[in-house]
Amino acid sequence: MLEIKGLKVKLEEEDKQILKGVDLKVEAGKVHAIMGPNGSGKSTLSYVLSGKDGYEVTAGEATLAGEDLLDMEAEERAALGLFLAFQYPVEIPGVGNMTFLRTAVNSQRKARGEEELSAADFLKEIRAKAKTLKIDADMLKRPVNVGFSGGEKKRNEILQMAMLEPKMCILDETDSGLDVDAMKLVSEGVNALRDEGRGFLVITHYQRLLDHIKPDVVHIMADGRIIKTGGPELALEVEKNGYADILAEMA
Amino acid sequence: MAALAKKQEAVAARLDGMTLPAGGQWASEAREAALGRLREMGLPERRDEYWKYTRPDTLTQADAPEAAVFETGEAPLFGSFDRIKVVFVDGVFDADQSDELAGEGLSIERLADVAVKDIHWAKDLYGQLETNGQKPVERPLAALNSAFATDGVVIHVTGKVEKPVSLVYQHKADNSDAILHHVIKLDAGAEVTVLENGPAAARFNKSMEVDVADGATFHHVRAQGRDHERRAVTHLFGRLGTESVFKSFTLTVNGRLTRNEAVLELTGDDATAHVAGACMGDGDFHHDDTVFVTHDAVNCESRQVFKKVLRNGATGVFQGKILVKAGAQKTDGYQISQSLLLDGDSQFLAKPELEIYADDVACSHGSTSGAIDEDALFYLRARGVPHDIATDLMVMSFVAEAVEEVESEELRDEIIGRLESWLERRRG
Numbered sequence: 202m203l204e205i206k207g208l209k210v211k212l213e214e215e216d217k218q219i220l221k222g223v224d225l226k227v228e229a230g231k232v233h234a235i236m237g238p239n240g241s242g243k244s245t246l247s248y249v250l251s252g253k254d255g256y257e258v259t260a261g262e263a264t265l266a267g268e269d270l271l272d273m274e275a276e277e278r279a280a281l282g283l284f285l286a287f288q289y290p291v292e293i294p295g296v297g298n299m300t301f302l303r304t305a306v307n308s309q310r311k312a313r314g315e316e317e318l319s320a321a322d323f324l325k326e327i328r329a330k331a332k333t334l335k336i337d338a339d340m341l342k343r344p345v346n347v348g349f350s351g352g353e354k355k356r357n358e359i360l361q362m363a364m365l366e367p368k369m370c371i372l373d374e375t376d377s378g379l380d381v382d383a384m385k386l387v388s389e390g391v392n393a394l395r396d397e398g399r400g401f402l403v404i405t406h407y408q409r410l411l412d413h414i415k416p417d418v419v420h421i422m423a424d425g426r427i428i429k430t431g432g433p434e435l436a437l438e439v440e441k442n443g444y445a446d447i448l449a450e451m452a
Numbered sequence: 453m454a455a456l457a458k459k460q461e462a463v464a465a466r467l468d469g470m471t472l473p474a475g476g477q478w479a480s481e482a483r484e485a486a487l488g489r490l491r492e493m494g495l496p497e498r499r500d501e502y503w504k505y506t507r508p509d510t511l512t513q514a515d516a517p518e519a520a521v522f523e524t525g526e527a528p529l530f531g532s533f534d535r536i537k538v539v540f541v542d543g544v545f546d547a548d549q550s551d552e553l554a555g556e557g558l559s560i561e562r563l564a565d566v567a568v569k570d571i572h573w574a575k576d577l578y579g580q581l582e583t584n585g586q587k588p589v590e591r592p593l594a595a596l597n598s599a600f601a602t603d604g605v606v607i608h609v610t611g612k613v614e615k616p617v618s619l620v621y622q623h624k625a626d627n628s629d630a631i632l633h634h635v636i637k638l639d640a641g642a643e644v645t646v647l648e649n650g651p652a653a654a655r656f657n658k659s660m661e662v663d664v665a666d667g668a669t670f671h672h673v674r675a676q677g678r679d680h681e682r683r684a685v686t687h688l689f690g691r692l693g694t695e696s697v698f699k700s701f702t703l704t705v706n707g708r709l710t711r712n713e714a715v716l717e718l719t720g721d722d723a724t725a726h727v728a729g730a731c732m733g734d735g736d737f738h739h740d741d742t743v744f745v746t747h748d749a750v751n752c753e754s755r756q757v758f759k760k761v762l763r764n765g766a767t768g769v770f771q772g773k774i775l776v777k778a779g780a781q782k783t784d785g786y787q788i789s790q791s792l793l794l795d796g797d798s799q800f801l802a803k804p805e806l807e808i809y810a811d812d813v814a815c816s817h818g819s820t821s822g823a824i825d826e827d828a829l830f831y832l833r834a835r836g837v838p839h840d841i842a843t844d845l846m847v848m849s850f851v852a853e854a855v856e857e858v859e860s861e862e863l864r865d866e867i868i869g870r871l872e873s874w875l876e877r878r879r880g
Contacts (some may be wrong), residue, residue, distance in 0.1 A: 251834050301835075304835075
């Protein structure tokens with residue numbers, strides 16, 4: 202589904218290499234997790250894949266369903282089926298959550314040459330999906346993320362994911378700022394979307410999220426590279442011993 | 453004094469060939485007095501403190517600069533509302549297009565009819581709030597209006613009026629030069645909504661004097677028509693009694709030159725005055741909001757919220773003042789003026805002023821200029837919203853705080869709908 206080969210990325214503004222050759226392949230139907238210490242390049246990877254400005258790809262490639270991602274605008278990547286659940290969802294005063302989501306859903310449909318969703322159909326779908334994430338009508342009406350708690354913001358991200366039905370979901374530290382109950386709710390939302398045709402890349406510091414969203418493959422990232430890949434047991438090892446052992450082993 | 457003499461000479465040039473409209477005794481006296489004020493002050497010029505950022509010449513010259521009529525091809529605003537419609541074409545009352553000037557809880561008359569009477573209640577208001585508003589800042593174009601306006605509406609509100617009074621200003625002639633003057637008096641506890649829309653004329657000088665008695669509520673929602681070349685100077689004078697409410701919102705899209713002045717005086721305790729505006733300009737667009745709010749009573753609240761979206765060299769001006777007189781304790785004054793600059797060519801000039809002579813007040817003001825928030829833009833695009841639509845959503849987000857000042861949901865939706873369709877058409 203998602204294939205990254207030898208990806209090297211530096212900051213546009215300064216001469217600082219962040220990713221130093223990342224290779225990664227996430228198959229459809231699989232959940233891959235990336236763990237790693239602060240500053241290892243995990244969030245940068247998610248931003249570069251989703252098309253944020255400010256980064257320069259100096260080498261390598263990234264494709265989604267065989268299509269070159271790096272050449273596309275952020276909105277084209279989204280329409281192709283890439284979704285990034287933000288670590289810090291942005292507040293947008295004055296734009297209703299519902300208006301925003303409907304604009305997003307229909308923009309993607311239009312870009313793919315599909316028919317736009319009618320107001321009635323959209324409403325029906327969003328109500329049903331919001332309900333399972335315990336998002337009430339008030340939250341749908343309020344401006345995007347404005348005045349939302351940390352947990353509400355993350356649930357709102359998962360609602361967007363559910364509505365947009367992407368092929369490939371990247372979750373950037375979705376567990377940050379969540380209490381136990383909120384994490385459970387968010388994880389259930391994610392698990393409900395697990396599907397044979399959909400890939401997941403879960404970026405996290407902690408193993409606890411992976412108790413809820415069980416990964417098939419775990420990667421450890423450090424200093425801009427994936428230094429170790431294994432099964433779910435790798436996450437448990439990190440939880441127990443920290444990154445120091447793995448880093449030492451690789452050095 | 454040489455400067456004043458020059459300004460006074462400019463009055464003579466402006467009025468060359470003009471005579472005061474004929475009228476009954478009260479109107480003639482009011483017009484004579486206004487002309488006297490104008491002659492004394494002279495016309496504004498660039499060196500004047502409050503005309504530094506806006507060139508007054510096209511507003512003060514004898515002939516109106518031509519302005520092509522712009523066909524928007526869209527249904528007029530407020531068209532679906534149950535309202536009392538009063539139509540002026542290039543500043544001339546159009547009876548055929550207007551509704552019957554009557555309604556429950558109010559009386560509406562034309563200034564043209566009222567002015568020929570020997571006696572009318574309007575004499576206590578016409579030119580009076582304007583006179584009060586000449587100090588401490590002179591507003592000569594308002595005096596010119598009081599002297600030469602021949603028409604407008606004179607409204608006396610006695611009850612809570614459901615149907616809004618909708619003043620529609622159509623522009624049909626390229627060289628029209630219109631002057632209208634409205635007087636609105638709300639009795640104690642009365643309530644009315646006044647709507648205004650349309651480009652009005654090639655050049656438009658409009659005054660509205662509103663006297664809001666104790667416990668009365670005045671709502672004002674205005675949209676200045678989309679003609680690209682029109683010019684306008686407008687004055688909104690308000691006097692607020694105890695526990696009264698005055699809320700005004702203006703939407704401006706296009707127009708070569710717009711100067712909107714609001715001069716509000718809170719004279720009774722516990723009164724509320726909100727004045728807000730949202731404007732969007734592209735290219736040859738100059739928009740100036742000049743606001744003066746005077747707190748002269750205890751425990752009053754005032755808000756000024758102005759948002760300007762500017763691109764391709766458009767200019768926005770905000771001059772907003774809160775004056776808290778001695779004794780106006782517990783005043784709550786708020787003022788915000790912001791511009792969203794969509795490119796490097798546009799400019800926003802802001803002059804916020806606070807002058808406070810009471811010691812137990814809360815007044816705050818802020819002014820910012822900025823570009824679109826890149827993080828928010830990326831967030832929208834990462835969800836598949838194309839760049840141009842995402843930009844427009846951010847524009848709507850930016851003006852929201854001003855638009856939310858419109859209390860009626862129905863009217864707010866009408867304004868939002870108009871803004872959205874304008875943005876959509878621009879995207880093509």
